[in-house]
Amino acid sequence: MDDGLADLLHRVVFLLGEAARKRADDAGGPTYSQMRLLGTLEEIQPVTQHELARALSVSDPAISRALRPLEAAGLVRVDPDPAHGRRRLVSTTATGRKAFHDSGKPLYDELRKALLDAGFPYERYLRDTLRLAELLEGP
16 A cells, blocks of 8 residues: 555544544543444444453453443343353344444534545545445455
């Protein structure tokens, strides 16, 4: 990957993270960290608490603490693993999936505006990203 593309991708990730953090702080709902946890679960559920901790680069006790309010709010389920009595499997609920996806809708417009304001070639980025997804899907 050339340095120009790497720099552009770094700027996208940075701006997206800043917008997501600001939006989560302003919304009064799930925090950015909680939304990140829900997003990770979207990719790898059901998953053990230990595997989730590794995926997020945090400790097992930190995951346990982070899951408590999400479980109490009905956003995740933590169930015993039938294959192993001491492990617990974590998955999102329908409410958790909806909360995660709804949080990203307004963020799309905010991200687009932030990228355009920063001089990022957003339309080219979007076009190239869609083309890359088509190529990765294959014939």
